[in-house]
Amino acid sequence: MTTRTPETEPLLTPAEVAAMFRVDPKTVTRWAKAGKLSSIRTLGGHRRYRESEVRALLAGVLPEQRREDSR
Template sequence: MENLLTSHQVAKLLNVWPHTLRRWEKEGKLKPLRTPGGHRRYNESQVMALIGEQEVAACENNS
């Protein structure tokens, strides 16, 4: 089973506010799972892929 991360863990990894994650959810950039209590959980692989995209974009902007 894949590791699931909380909104706060993901926000810290991506260096963004949790509100940004909710906006990205609305935009379709991230798709969280929901716990029975309604809390968001993110697949670690999806988050790592997004980190990779951000690193590529940062490199392209610095070129």
């Protein structure tokens, strides 16, 4: 079993995240600005999203719930 480090975790584009949620890519950007989803900026200034975080959000685990569960 391999473990992924933050450096090797797959990153998704706004379009890929939008397709998973069936929303417009601009909605994904608004979620990032609102703090619902954290983003990483590429050198060119484009947003990328961690696959594990996107899948957790898709499964219904909100960031607030994850923090409370870890206590």
